[in-house]
Amino acid sequence: MSVHRPWRMWSAVLRETYGARVHKISLDLGAGCPHREGLGGKGCIFCDARGGGSGAALAGISLAEQVRKGAEVCLHRFGATMAILYFQSYSATFLPLEELCRRVEEALTEASRAVTVVGVAVGTRPDLVPERVLDFLTSLAEQPVLRKNATRGSAEGTCPPFPETLQIWLELGVQTTDPAGLVWLNRGHDLEAIENAFSRSRQRGLHLCAHLIAGIPGEAPDQLERSARLVTGLGAEAVKFHPLHVLRDTELEQLHREGAFVPLSLDEYCRHLASALFALPEGTIVQRLTADAHPPRLIAPEWIARKNDVLAQLEDLLARRTLQP
Numbered sequence: 001m002s003v004h005r006p007w008r009m010w011s012a013v014l015r016e017t018y019g020a021r022v023h024k025i026s027l028d029l030g031a032g033c034p035h036r037e038g039l040g041g042k043g044c045i046f047c048d049a050r051g052g053g054s055g056a057a058l059a060g061i062s063l064a065e066q067v068r069k070g071a072e073v074c075l076h077r078f079g080a081t082m083a084i085l086y087f088q089s090y091s092a093t094f095l096p097l098e099e100l101c102r103r104v105e106e107a108l109t110e111a112s113r114a115v116t117v118v119g120v121a122v123g124t125r126p127d128l129v130p131e132r133v134l135d136f137l138t139s140l141a142e143q144p145v146l147r148k149n150a151t152r153g154s155a156e157g158t159c160p161p162f163p164e165t166l167q168i169w170l171e172l173g174v175q176t177t178d179p180a181g182l183v184w185l186n187r188g189h190d191l192e193a194i195e196n197a198f199s200r201s202r203q204r205g206l207h208l209c210a211h212l213i214a215g216i217p218g219e220a221p222d223q224l225e226r227s228a229r230l231v232t233g234l235g236a237e238a239v240k241f242h243p244l245h246v247l248r249d250t251e252l253e254q255l256h257r258e259g260a261f262v263p264l265s266l267d268e269y270c271r272h273l274a275s276a277l278f279a280l281p282e283g284t285i286v287q288r289l290t291a292d293a294h295p296p297r298l299i300a301p302e303w304i305a306r307k308n309d310v311l312a313q314l315e316d317l318l319a320r321r322t323l324q325p
Contacts, residue, residue: 003278003318003321005277005278005318006277006278006280006281006282006283006284007277007280007283007284007285007286008283008284008285008286009285009286010238010285010286010287010288013285017162017163018082018118018162018163019162020080020081020082021078021079021080021082022080022082022083022084022118022119023073023074023078023080023082023083023084024083024084024086024121025067025070025071025073025074025083025084025085025086025111026053026054026070026086026088026089027056027063027066027067027070027085027086027087027088027089027107028050028053028054028055028056028057028061028066028088028089028090029057029063029087029089029090029092029095029100029103030057030058030089030090031087031089031090031091031092031093031094031095031100032090032091032094033047033090033091033094033125034091034094034125034127034128034188035091035125035186035187035188043186043188044175044185044186044187044188045184045185045186045250045251045252045255046185046213046244046245046246046247046250046251046252047247047250048247048248048249048250048297049249050089053088053089053090054066054088054089055089056089057089063103063106063107063110064106064110067085067107067110067111068110068114070083070111071083071111071113071114071115072114074114074115075114075115080115081115081116081148082115082116082117082118083111083115083116083117083118084117084118084119084120084121084167084169085104085107085108085111085117085119085120085121086120086121086123086171087104087107087120087121087122087123088121088123089123091123091124091125091128091173092122092123092124093122093124093128093129093130093133094124094128097132097133097136100133100136101136104120104140108120108146111146112146112147112148113148114148115148116145116146116147116148117145117146117166118145118162118163118166118167119166119167119168119169120140120166120167120168120169121168121169121170121171121209122137122168122169122170122171123171123173124170124171124172124173125172125173125189126172126173126174126189126193126194126196126197126198127188127189127193127197129170129172129197129200129201131200134200134201134204134206137168137170137204137206138168138204138205138206140166140168141165141166141167141168141205141206142165143165143166144164144165144166145162145163145164145165145166146166167207168206168207169206169207169208169209169238170201170206170207170208170209171209171210171211171240172194172197172198172201172208172209172210172211172236173211174194174210174211174212174227174231175187175211175212175213175216176212176213176216176219176223176227177191177194177226177227177230177231178216178219178220178223178226178227179191180218180219181216181218181219181223184216184217184218185213185216186251194231194234195234198231198234198235198236199234199235201235202234202235207237207238208235208236208237208238209236209237209238209239209240209285209287210231210232210236210238210239210240211239211240211242212224212227212228212231212239212240212241212242212276213242213243213244214241214242214243214244214264214269214272214273214276215243215244215263215264215268215269215272216244217260217261221272222275224241224272224273224275224276225272225275225276225279227276228276228277228279228280229279232280232281232284236284237283237284237285238284238285238286238287239280239284239285239286239287240286240287240288241273241276241286241288241289241290242288242290242291243263243264243269243290243291243301243304244261244263244264245263245291245293245298245299245300245301245304246261246263246298246299246300246301247293247297247298247299248296248297248298248299253299256299256300263300263301264301265301265303266301266303266309266310266313267313269290269310270310270313270314270317271317273289273290273314274314274317274318274321277318278321289310289311289314290304290307290310290311290314291304292304292307293305
């Protein structure tokens with residue numbers, strides 16, 4: 001018997017909304033994080049020097065060049081003429097607000113020379129969304145979609161056959177809603193900070209996405225499901241799922257080598273993920289189903305590098321799932 005799937009995949013939602021493929025261009029502002037010592041210092045035990053992103057800032061690649069390269073990939077690899085700019089690495093809102101505003105505007109202007117920009121996504125920590133940042137993101141949500149080569153505010157730029165204003169996403173690195181799990185990961189914030197960030201952001205009408213991790217030692221077998229229920233109850237309309245994995249030059253790598261951390265197997269991860277997916281409220285958007293890392297940066301588990309195999313095994317598990325009496 002087939003089972004109803006309450007979630008919606010991100011790519012399908014974007015295509016339905018905009019009538020064509022929309023690609024996410026990941027950008028690195030080199031913003032750092034209040035929980036790290038510079039760009040290379042320690043923070044959460046799983047985070048490496050790239051801060052969860054491309055490492056472009058560490059490599060000295062300018063924001064304009066990142067945007068240009070991202071637009072080329074968008075157009076020529078994926079055949080997409082529309083994009084969402086994703087400020088991914090580290091905690092983007094750790095920058096001084098004036099600098100964050102300036103650099104977002106720089107990226108919007110540069111990207112619109114090649115593609116139509118339909119949205120902006122900002123990744124950060126739950127304890128790093130002060131009211132002034134929310135003011136800025138709210139003002140962005142009032143700006144028109146910026147069509148390729150269109151002048152800001154022109155009729156050409158403000159009358160597309162889809163939503164007329166930028167879609168603004170605030171992506172919060174929740175990781176887990178288990179207080180003990182937050183401590184084990186060395187997140188540096190508690191559950192109250194998560195609840196507070198969602199409460200204040202939801203009041204602004206921003207689109208909210210929560211990042212969740214499976215496989216944290218000591219957590220209950222159904223913790224990923226519990227976390228998914230809690231964040232969607234707090235207002236997250238989208239979720240990104242990741243298995244806890246070991247990257248080179250992290251504290252987690254040392255724990256792994258000492259035998260203090262053993263990653264989930266592919267089968268275990270798929271089962272945790274399937275349970276969490278079916279726990280989602282109707283219409284929840286799933287933006288990501290697994291991590292994206294490869295050797296030599298990836299230490300373990302090796303199956304993460306085989307993304308197609310991960311998705312295939314998950315799909316097989318979902319297809320075989322039957323309704324419980």
